[in-house]
Amino acid sequence: HRLRTEFEFELPRGYVDEAGTVHRHGSMRLATARDELRPQIDLRVKENPAYLSVVLLSQVITRLGAITDVHAGVVERMYATDVAFLQDFYRRVNSEGHTRAAVTCPHCEGGFEVDLSGGRLGES
Template identity: 70%
Template sequence: MRRVIGAVLTRQADTPRDQLVTEFGFTLPLGYVDSGGAVHRDGVMRLATARDELVPLRDDRVRENPGYLSVVLLARVVTRLGAVTDIHAGVVENLFAADLAFLQDLYRRVNAEGHTRADVNCPGCGHGFTVDTAGSRLGES
């Protein structure tokens, strides 16, 4: 895997640019703590389908509380959190608020923009470079 400014990109270095990328690796800022106390930070989110966005609208929990839409939607598109592969609404409900916000932003980026990269400029020197917003641990390269 190729790393850019401390973030792991899920696209292999030899992947053709025109090939569709449908899964995106990420690292949560804090991590999901399971019932045994283990912390899970690294995960995978797949691109959402039209069905992923429509099915939650029929969910009674979403009808009662529209704010619950993101919980149901993320439970459908996050395919793994560490060793946890059965991602359901209960898992998303137990995320820390910072991790939920991170996943909501990641969802928006990969489904609206198709990638997790952002072009930025250094405020000191103005040099432009690309960062991967899917997250990484501080100090990793």
Template identity: 60%
Template structure:
């Protein structure tokens, strides 16, 4: 298969949507070095409550990267997920958070220690950055034929 070149200055992906609830700094986070400026792969966040470590320090600010296919597939072979499918979100989010406060080695054990409100926030944040913030599906009313969008919602790990 022959691949063509993309003309310089041609965007490879549409720019990330800017939302009113995201601080300006989160909209300006760049993608990987050398990649296109409009391809963002890491997104800052602030937890509503914060993770309290063993020393009592509260960590609220962090960074989550976008998920790859591998990130979504590997946790499926994890024994904790096989025994309890709801654990998928804990393992997956633990793989994707690259920094939480001063902690750079975030894993499922740290995610387990989060308050429920923080885990729920991160599940929604994961969905937002990996689906452009939308879970809308277009549909048509069978009676009047009016077209409209329905928020399908989704819960990570189900």
């Protein structure tokens, strides 16, 4: 089977653009070694190491709603909860290679998998 390189997500809050439009659905591609190395030479990262995740996310997010040019300025203007969500999503996609997680029902103790990439329960 083919390697999956694009992963859909849905932001908890959503990015609000200049026109007031909320963008929640997007996609992130797998990171390359170059993606992880490039921020190291970015002057903004050298001045402020916390900026690394902004640069990294801006490189791997391929689409956010109608926005196809996701640059550092877009990530900077996102709500902190959405950035935290994307950092976690990035880790899941790039370390485990998938967005599924095993969970246990608190009521019946039954185990099942959920897809953390967005969508609502019951949707496929």
